[in-house]
Amino acid sequence: xxxxxxxxxxxxxxxxxxxxxxxxxxxxxxxAPVTTFDVDIVHRRTRENVDxxxxxxxxxxxxxxxxxxxxxxxxxxxxxxxxxxxxxxxLGPLDCLGAIEGGLDFDGLLPFTVDLSLSxxxxxxLGLEKLAELKERWSDEESKLxxxxxxxxxxxxxxx
Amino acid sequence: MLLFVTVxxxxxxxxxxxxxxxxxxLRTLTVDERLAWNDAAVAAALxxxxxxxxxxxxxxxxxxxxxxxxxxxPVFVPLSNR
Numbered sequence: 001x002x003x004x005x006x007x008x009x010x011x012x013x014x015x016x017x018x019x020x021x022x023x024x025x026x027x028x029x030x031x032a033p034v035t036t037f038d039v040d041i042v043h044r045r046t047r048e049n050v051d052x053x054x055x056x057x058x059x060x061x062x063x064x065x066x067x068x069x070x071x072x073x074x075x076x077x078x079x080x081x082x083x084x085x086x087x088x089x090x091l092g093p094l095d096c097l098g099a100i101e102g103g104l105d106f107d108g109l110l111p112f113t114v115d116l117s118l119s120x121x122x123x124x125x126l127g128l129e130k131l132a133e134l135k136e137r138w139s140d141e142e143s144k145l146x147x148x149x150x151x152x153x154x155x156x157x158x159x160x
Numbered sequence: 161m162l163l164f165v166t167v168x169x170x171x172x173x174x175x176x177x178x179x180x181x182x183x184x185x186l187r188t189l190t191v192d193e194r195l196a197w198n199d200a201a202v203a204a205a206l207x208x209x210x211x212x213x214x215x216x217x218x219x220x221x222x223x224x225x226x227x228x229x230x231x232x233x234p235v236f237v238p239l240s241n242r
Contacts, residue, residue, distance in 0.1 A: 002203050006195040028198045031186040033179060035201040092202075116191045123191070156183040 003092025005039050006118075008060070011091070013121040015056045018044040020109050022100065022126045027146075029116055030128050032153040034146060038093035042126075043079070044106040045098055050079045053096065060089035101134055128154050 005025060012019060020043075021029065024036025043053055054076050064072040065086045074085055074096070082098035082105065099105040112130035116123045128150055135147035154160030186194060215228045225236045 002206065004199055005202070006192070006199055009195070025195070025198065028194050029191050031183070031189070031194060033182045033186060035198050035205075037202055037205075118191050118195070152179070153183060156180070157187065 001090070001092075003037065005036075005092050008039050008089060008091035008094060009123070010119060010121065011056055011060065012041070012053070013118065013123060015052050017053045017056060018046075018049045018106065019053075020106060020113055020124045020126055022097065022109075022131070023095070024146075026125045027128065027131055027150055027153070029118075029123070029125050030114070030153070031157065032128065032150055034149055038095055040095045040097060042097045042100060042104075042106050042109055045080050045082075047080070050076060053079060057087065057089065057094075060091055062087045062089045062094065064088075065093070101137060128157075129159070 009021065009025070019041040021040070022042050023038070023040030024034055025039050027034050028036060043049060054074070057074050062074055064070075064074060065088055066072055074087055078085055079096060079098070082103065084098070085096040087094045087096065100109070109126060109130070110124070112127050113124045114127050116125050132147050132150035132154065135143045135150060138144070151160055186197075189197065212228065225238050228235045228237055
């Protein structure tokens, strides 16, 4: 199965799932020279929105990435919480994050988002400045390297 | 890094473009085009990985690595990384 992360994102948007695109794909969407193998979203944790998310996940045969290789369906109650739901779908890996570093959830991240257009749909994306700031907090080498690339992207766009 | 060079070479028809060149190029793309670029990069990387692993023979019992014959010569792949 070859992932199609764009189609995965479009499915979520077409189902009116309220989300903020985060992680590597958020950086890609804003012109950073990085690549990523998964979609990271911070979803709004209302019951209505989680129900819409669960519907899309079911249609894409999502299951939890499990070291024991069990095929566990994503749990609605888990998606209502602040934890990280790391999933595999028909269209590629999808991480549904209830909250990220510092307990920032959908509403907490909204001030740091930019609105982009993807195939005519409105898409909220975590801004490069915040993405870089979050990466700089991590101690691993890959995160530090990615933060440098994001800062350079910001400077090239006259924003850093 | 291999993925970076491969994709950039295919996109810009230059073997080793600078990062500045790539940044300028990405600025000219739409969001749809940037995500399509990532999808293409992922597909290429997975295909490279699949082809590479398929070229590796079944290891002998107790072997620490296996030999893979590539177009650039033999490569020994530690089994712990397979």
